[in-house]
Amino acid sequence: MSRTEAVVGVGWYDAAAYCNWLSERTGKQFRLPTEAEWERAARGGQESQKYPWGNEPPWERAYPGYDLETGGPDRVGLNEPNGFGLYDMSEGVHEWCADFYDPNYYQTSPERNPVGPPFGVRKVSRGGSWRHRIKFSRCAARSSLNPAFKYADYGFRVAMTLRLP
Secondary structure (H helix, E strand, C coil): CCCCCCCCCCCHHHHHHHHHHHHHHHCCEEECCCHHHHHHHHHCCCCCCCECCECCCHHHCCCCCCCCCCCCCCCCCCCCCCCCCCCCCCCCCEEEEEEECCCCHHHHCCCCCCCCCCCCCCEEEECCCCCCCCCCCCCCCCEEECCCCCCCCEEECCEEECCCC
16 A cells, blocks of 8 residues: 555635546546544444544554654554544544534434534534644544635545445
8 A cells, every 4th residue: 555645735615626526527426525424434433432443542552653743744544544444534634524513513413414504604624633732633523614714734535425226
């Protein structure tokens, strides 16, 4: 497996535009994941655990990529993947999600597959950041930002909508 650099400095609109471009290029339906999809993917099948690897705090683990002095995101895939084979779900960069942010949304949301509020000012982001002293975040940790802002510790993942026969 080759290791690559994280794409950073991307605003939400840029990330959504990339998903649209990729969809047009491939004929498949790509998009940003919903906040709920991102969290499920981050947990990697360990639904009751705080982190992709379990409940042990990151500062108590032997973690090859845990370096407070990087000055930028680590290379992608330095640490082990989670149970779904996904790398760096709680560290590296904050990742944009499709949902608008509402701090109280989960008090009234559907229990299964919530898609976020229909409108808002800020967009949800998930995951830790190399810019923070503790660069790992819990799977359930939420943050948000104006979708037009572009910061060096913001990136995204792509989700694909499957078309079932």
